[in-house]
Amino acid sequence: MNGASIVTKKQTILTGLSNGDYDAFLYDCDGTLADNMGGHKASYRAAALMYGFALDDTIIDELAGWPIIQVAEEIRKRYDGSFNPANFTQLKNQLYEETFIADTKPIEFVVAHLKAHAQKxxxxxxxxxxxxxxxxxxxxxxxxxxxxxxxxxxxxxxxKPYPDPFLHAAERLGVDPSRCLVFEDGQAGVQAAEAAGMRWIRIDHI
Structure with missing residues (x-):
């Protein structure tokens, strides 16, 4: 099966899974719509080296969906670091935006799903x-x-993993949380969706 066929098959599966009486679809970005986790990991590693330590980037997969400053705080705890998490976050973001963001590619079947359901x-x-x-x-x-x-x-x-971001999105859209469907690639996002009373789909399991 070629790449285009795989994308079409996954899009068909995702469309089937998302059928239902929903008023809103809420998508995570990094790792869900965007194939950019490699760039994020590289920027975390580069920031860590500038602070004098080598980072095992599996922590990024483990904490997928967490706000970056909370990831920085967890890195500091695990590596007994003395750095300021806010400063680490700023450096990490700067490195990503200046060096790695240009390599972003779409996760094609999820982007296609969003485009197909916009206006619906x-x-x-x-x-x-x-x-x-x-x-x-x-x-x-x-x-x-x-x-x-x-x-x-x-x-x-x-x-995330608290429900606040999803509840805020639903409120701004004027949609009841129970009528929202969440698309996520990380456990923190799944936990947040459940806590918000929303149904969810793990796109990395498709």
Missing amino acids: VRIGVVSGGSRVSVSTTLQQLGITSLVEVLVCAGETSRG
Whole structure:
């Protein structure tokens, strides 16, 4: 099966899984719409080296969906670091935006799913990334105009795995949380969706 056939098959599966009486689809960005986790890992590793230690980037997979500053705080705990998590986060974001974001590619079957359902349901993107990074990513994917609401790191009092970001997106869309479907690649996002009373699909299991 060639690449195009695989994308079509996955899109068909995702469409079937998302059938239902929903008013809004809420997508995670990094690792869900965007094939960019390699760039994020590289920017975390580069930031860590500038702080004098080598980072095992499997922690990024483990904490997928967490706001970046919370990931930085967890890295500091595990590596007994003395760095300021806010400064680490700023450096990591700068490195990603200057060096790695240009390599972003779409996760084609998820982007195609979003495009197919825009105008049919309300569309939101809920991410643990910075607004600058996520906005740039959506531009590169060519879907900025289709996203009605964007919720990013630091825009709610708590991030994933708490429900706050998804609830905020639903409120801004004027949609009851029970009528939202979430698309996620990380466990933190799944936990957040469940806590918000929303159904979810793990796109990395398709």
